[in-house]
Amino acid sequence: MTDRYHAAFVLSAVVLGVAPLGSHADETIQVKLTDTTIQLDPGSAKAGRITFDVSNVANGKTEHELVVLKTDTDDSHLPIHKGQVTESKFKKMGEVEDVKQGASKRLSVKLAPGHYVLICNRHGHYEMGMHASLVVAR
Numbered sequence: 001m002t003d004r005y006h007a008a009f010v011l012s013a014v015v016l017g018v019a020p021l022g023s024h025a026d027e028t029i030q031v032k033l034t035d036t037t038i039q040l041d042p043g044s045a046k047a048g049r050i051t052f053d054v055s056n057v058a059n060g061k062t063e064h065e066l067v068v069l070k071t072d073t074d075d076s077h078l079p080i081h082k083g084q085v086t087e088s089k090f091k092k093m094g095e096v097e098d099v100k101q102g103a104s105k106r107l108s109v110k111l112a113p114g115h116y117v118l119i120c121n122r123h124g125h126y127e128m129g130m131h132a133s134l135v136v137a138r
């Protein structure tokens with residue numbers, strides 16, 4: 001009697017163990033473009049489809065943008081030529097351009113595990129500090 005109960009318990013535990021857990025749900029990252037920064041919330045994500053909800057919350061009236069690059073380089077050490085990051089040296093995952101003050105745009109990309117860098121590549125903006133790193137975990 002006890003043995004049979006025990007066997008049934010083990011069997012149900014095994015069945016639960018192989019049930020799908022939906023581990024790769026879609027995620028949204030809030031991205032705030034300020035005059036001199038790019039702020040991410042949350043600052044990391046799990047691999048899969050990730051939507052960047054990009055808002056220009058800067059005080060200045062300049063338009064900004066968000067470019068997502070795949071690279072192991074730290075976001076503060078990208079190569080620059082005449083005030084702009086040389087995007088052609090990296091794999092570009094996606095971008096949204098011309099985000100006006102007070103406006104927001106969405107960018108949805110599928111990202112594998114790894115290190116990514118987010119920049120605003122308007123002339124001079126990277127050097128003013130508009131860059132951030134994003135680590136995508138398994």
Ligand SMILES: [Cu+2]
Nearest residue numbers: 064120122125
């Ligand atoms: Cu900018």
